[in-house]
Amino acid sequence: MTVNLKPLAEQVIVITGASSGIGLVTARRAAAGGAKVLLVARSADALGDAVRQINNTGGTADFAVADVGDAAQVKRAAETAIERFGRIDTWINDAGVAIYAKLVDTPEDEHRKLFETNYWGVVHGSLTAVAHLRAKGGALITVGSIGSDMATPLMSAYAASKHAVKGFTESLRIELEGDGVPVSITLVKPSGIDTPIAQHAANHTGAGEAQIPPLIYAPELVADAILHAAVHPQREITVGGSGRAQVLFSQHFKALYEKLAPASTKAMTDPQTPQPPTNLWEAEVNAGRERSGEHTAKEWSLYTAAAMHPRLTSAVIGGTLAGAVALLFARGGKKTD
Template structure:
C-alpha cells in the first residue's frame, strides 16, 4: 500500500490515481477539504482501492496516527510519497516572515514528520520505499523564491542522506523526483503582487501533474535490486 501526502490535488492526486490503476492500495492524506473525497471516488470508479486520512503534515502526532491507521487497515506500509508542499513567491525586501514560516513548516517539518512516523515501520519490515518530492528549485536558484529554494535544497540533502544511511544498509529504497514547472494551480495561490506576476509567467510553460505521476510509478516499479535515486522532470522548453 502507498501513503500519499498532499493527495487532494495536483501531483498528489495524479499520483494516487496512477498508482491505484497499477494495483496499489492508496491512503490519501490531506487537510480537510472536499477535493480529497473526489479523488477517492475517482479511484474507486476505476476499480481501485483508497482510504482517506485527514491530517496536517506539520503535526507529528497526526502523522503518527496516520501510520497507525495504515497499519491497522493494511497490515504494512510499502510506499510513502512525501508530497505535501507549499510554494510562495516574495522578494527578500518584503520580509514575508509569515510566508517563510508556512513553507518551512510544510516543506521541511512536514517531510520530516512523515519520515519520522513511517521510517520505524519500514525498518521493522526491512522493506519499503520513501519517495520525496523535490523540485528543480532544489538544483537551480532564481530571484523571488529564496525560502522555497532553501526548502527544496533541504529535501534534496535529506533524501541523499537517507539513501546512504537507510537504503544501502537496510534494503529500504529512497528516491527523489524533482519536477520543473507543473500546472498544479500553485500560481493562483501566490498572494504577493510581484510574486504572482513571476508565477503566472512561469506557469505558461508548465507540464501536467500526470507527467510526474508517471515518474513516481517508474521509480516504484523497479526490481528489488534497483533504486531510482534522482529524476528531474521538466517542460522541454524550461531552461533551468
C-alpha cells in the same frame, strides 16, 4: 545494498499532498494500477471526493486528514494506513506550498510556515515512513523540485525549502544505506508542472496572479516518474528536459545565469488576473483540481523517459545548455501557453 520492491498492484501506498495537483494524479494512477492508496492532505472534502471517485472506478483507496507540519498528525495518518490496509510499502512525500515574493518582502511568519510544510513535512513523513518500512523494506519517494538544484528569484523561499529537502533526503539515504536498512530513497525533481500550486500561493508581488514558470509539463509525467520509483529503486529523477537544462546552465554559467534570471520573473505573474486565496495557512479553497486550467502542458519528456530507462540516456541527453539560455530569454516575455 539491494532493495526489492513489490509490483505496483501488490503495494500499499501513502501519498501526502494528495488533494490536488501531482499528489492527486499520482493517487489516481496508482489506484488504477492496482495499488491500495491512502490519500493524505488537509481538505477532508477534497479527499473524500477523490476517494469516492477512485473506489467507484474499481480502485481501492481511503484517506486521512493531516497537516504534514504536525508530526503527530502524520503518525496518525500512517496508523490509518496500517489499520485500513495492514502495512505500508511505499511512502510519497508530495505536500507543498509556495510563496511568490522577494526574500526582503517575505513575511517571516509565512516563510516559517512554508518550511513547516515543505521541509518539516518531508522530515515528518520520511521518519514516520522509515519506522514502518525498515523491517521489511520499501520505497520512500520525496517530491522536490529543480529548485532543489538552483536559485529561483521570486520563488526564493520555495527554492530554499527544496534545497533543504534535497540535503535531508540525500543524508537520510546515506545513513540508511550505512545501517543496511532496505529502503529505496528517491528524490523526484519536477520542472514547471501544470498544477494549481501557483494559484494557491501566497503572493506579495503586486503584479497579478502567480504563474508557473515555463516550460510547463503535465502532472502525469511526474506521477509516472514517482510510480516508476515505487517499483524500480532510483536515486533521483528530474522531470522535464527543460528543467534539467536550466539547472545545468545555472551551475556551469553562474555569473550569466545571475544576470539573466531577474528578467525571467516577468513570466511568473499575470497582471490581467487577480491572485486567488492562498492555501499557506489552511486547506486550499479549490482543492480537488489536478491542473491549473490556464496552460497547455507538454505531455511528454524524452529526457525523463531516458532518466527512467538509463540505456536510452546517451541517445537523447545533450545540447541542453543552449536550450536553457533560450528558455531564460523567453521567460522575459509573458507566460507561454
